[in-house]
Amino acid sequence: MMRRLAAPVGLALMVLAIAGAVVFAAQAQAPNPQIKPIVPDAWQGDAYRPKPDLKGIKKIRFITDSDYPPFHYYDEVGELTGFNIDLAQAICEVLGVECQIVATNWSSLIPAIETGEADAAIASIRIMAEALKSADFTLRYYATPARFAARKESEITDIRPETIKGLKIGVAKESGHEAYLKTFFPGAPIAAFDTSEAAQRALKEGAIDLVFADGVSLAFWFNGVESERCCEFRGGPFLDSRFFGEGVGIAVKKGNRNLVQALNYALEQVHARGTYEELFLRYFPMNFF
Secondary structure (H helix, E strand, C coil), X not given: CCCCCCCCHHHHHCCXXXXXCCCCCCCCCCCCCCCCCCCCCCCCCCCCCCCCCCCCCCXXXXXXXXXXXXXXXXXXXXXXXXXXXXXXXXHHHHHCCEEEEEXXXXXXXXXXXXXXXXXXXXXXXXXXXHHHCCCEECCCCECXXXXXXXXXXXXXXXXXXXXXXXXXXXXXXXXXXXXXXHHHCCCCCEXXXXXHHHHHHHHHXXXXXXXXXXXXXHHHHHCCCCCCCXXXXXXXXXXXXXXXXXXXXXXXXXXXXXXXXXXXXXXXXXXXXXXXXXXXXHHCCCCCC
């Protein structure tokens, strides 16, 4: 079963302002030491792959999900929009090909590319061993850190195994976050919940001291109605592919290396041109790193 990141449905109608511009170094540009990258990724060097042979690629038929804001959703006028949608369009623009984006239900994404109904699935699909059995993937186009959260009145600021020993930490059971805690924070009592949302409610109610979960989901929860502005991040981000996966990529049919190469080239160019940063800040003005 494929997995994706969680995001509240109610964010579909949020008005998100661009908080600023962050420009990554392009092939012929030197990095700006005054600019801090908003997200660690695979495009922080100054060497980019050459343009691949695009012969035979005149149109890319993307498929996505329709109810996962702010990544992909129908807006108030019924138009399919979101971060993944705009990124797909930017990819097609770089490659100079026609772009078709069609929404379907989550369970139909991989079957659609397996049968040839679509060329690529751009729907926040995690690059994990299970998904790699059914599809090939591009390099990741985003990854999210694990973060700790506490109630605002909590005096917990320094998050290390020795500083939070004995504190009760809420986490989704049988998740990578739980496995990480057991490995690196063995002295902290773990309260395992059926879902991350249940752990968040327990934190809001004061039943636990901390929550350890996906940074994106927590950031949107902080700013949503359900949290009642109770909580905030504490400590820094945690990125470990062994526990949290390799990030999110675009899925294509197994064996279609030509399309994977074209998409990887396009993703790098979207970064180099500053388009990725513009889209990221448009849809995610809340820093979750």
